[in-house]
Amino acid sequence: MADADAVTIALHHMETVAIHGFASKSMFVAGICILLYDHILTFPDEVEYIWKQKWSVVSTMFVLNRYITPLVLAVDLYDKGGLPNYIPKSFCVGWYYGESVWNLLCFGFVHAIVALRVRAIWGRPRWLSITLSVLFATYFLTTTVVVYALQIKVVHTVEYNPLYRICLATISPHLWTCWLPALIFETFVFVLTVIKAREHSKANFDTPILRILVRDGVVYFVIICACSVFNMLIWIVAPPSLVALSKYFVLAVVPTMGARLVLNLRGSRREDLMPTTGRSTTDDSRGFEMQAKGGRPGKPLPGERFVFASFRAGETFDDEEQNPSLYERTRLSQINSSRMGTKGDGN
Template identity: 30%
Template sequence: MADSAFSLTVYELQNYKASQYVGVAGLVVLLWDHLLTFNDEVRLIWRARLSIPKLLFLFNRYAVPTSLIALTYATSGLSDDILPDSVCQIWFGIGVVLGMLSIGTSNFLVLLRLWVLWDRRTRLVLSTLILFVLTQLTSIVCTAYVVASMIPSMVFDPDLHACMLTGKVDFAILWSPGVVFELMVFIMTCWNALDQPLPQHAKMARVMYRDGSTYFFVLFGLRVVNLVLSIIAPRSLVFLGVFFIWSACNVTLTRLIMNLRRITDEAEESHIEEFHIDCPQWPVSPGLGSCASESYELQGKGS
């Protein structure tokens, strides 16, 4: 077991309490937003046909709050349960892995939308795909290193009723690959917007630039704060922003993907209406088969 809370300084106790309150606040925001957007999720996501992006979105949507509930329980100090050190080690090890997976899948989902926005221009798609693969491989190595160095230092303090670290862990290398990737993609997006100010998908472009800019500035700023804290903050503040930033990442990604999906649905409904107006209902001649086929492809929903 760790040293008791009485061996900690008042400053350290205040830091631990601040980290606990910020983490709980992030979880509350995440769960509240989940409830607010659940109807949109059913309408826009669940009814869409099965695809890899849909599965990745649902993974982020449900794996993140599930993991955060477990980790918040282990760090909040609200429970009277005395957990063995092994529980803290296992939960935090899994939490770090899930956290990096969620960041990777979030970046990939945004990248898929950007490829559509860029009209799948080969040079941009290949360059961003290579950058994504390289940063993810780097993240895998960094995650394995951090988990291996963190587990021996993770213990449960019976007085604080919380899992805590007894040694310094280099969390900075966890956030660095993601920060580099997001910065590079944002620069490419700005360059493409100047190079091609009126893309083919103009309405989607407006949503992507508006919400995507919010996604970038909010999360990039928070992750930079996380990176700085992991470098300069004392051990008692190492988790100050981790859980809140993870919650903010999930909320912002959900809003971005659902807004884009809403725009896509509106476009599909517009095409379906045009199909009923412009295409004869019967008889359908061979030359008009493409009209029905195109409308069906645009629906993008399962039965």
């Protein structure tokens, strides 16, 4: 009787693991579909705003996330999809570490892009540049240390399971803590975005680029926080057999969001920024992403100007002051008209 009960329990456990595995694979495939579908949709924009533009650090991060992530997910699908009849332990261990490296870099790239955007919204003040740099370095290093410290403790359990035909490993009960640094950094960046958005709203200041920066910043925060909390909850309360339910889905969604952040912003340039010479925006752009022009130290901008721009090749701050963009000229005219009206009312 006892043996029969043990067999029943074992069969029930195997059935549960199989169901959880199917759910995880379904989420995995859903994430890949989102990634590839969005890639197809935005490929024309990628050609126009990435490959035809001057190269930049943001372009590099975009391309790495865009093209390495699908390759990583392809190996993951081979590793966790139950496809191979056998996988050497050396491959399981090597990919156990290698996959983590790309996860850290992938999230780091997207967080860096978001930090640059917030820096742009605030006008690139020195104190904020230093603060964001320190916080980003702290988040990235802390996450890296936590992940590898916990992985080293369980790496001896990594091996190929012939029953489920995948590489398996024991999951540390504290692994969920690796999401905390990113969550704190994301919250800080979001608060900065909201503060500046409220300031611009009260000042009735608006440009297409500013709308994109604020809108995407809010959407990004909601999605990335949902992904982080999803992972944390799964790793805290769910059984070990569900640990992959969110992992690969999130790895597909985050780079997709990062690509949209870059393409949406570059696409908005055509609405807000127009060349003031005979040269084209494509030829002149130096590719500095999300750079907000602020006044020199001790020299405030006239008329409370705050303009998002991409500096042209060889252009200085004084050159730009002498050749303002279409939006800048319109905005200054509005400010001057408003001031003249105020003086007229006073008389």
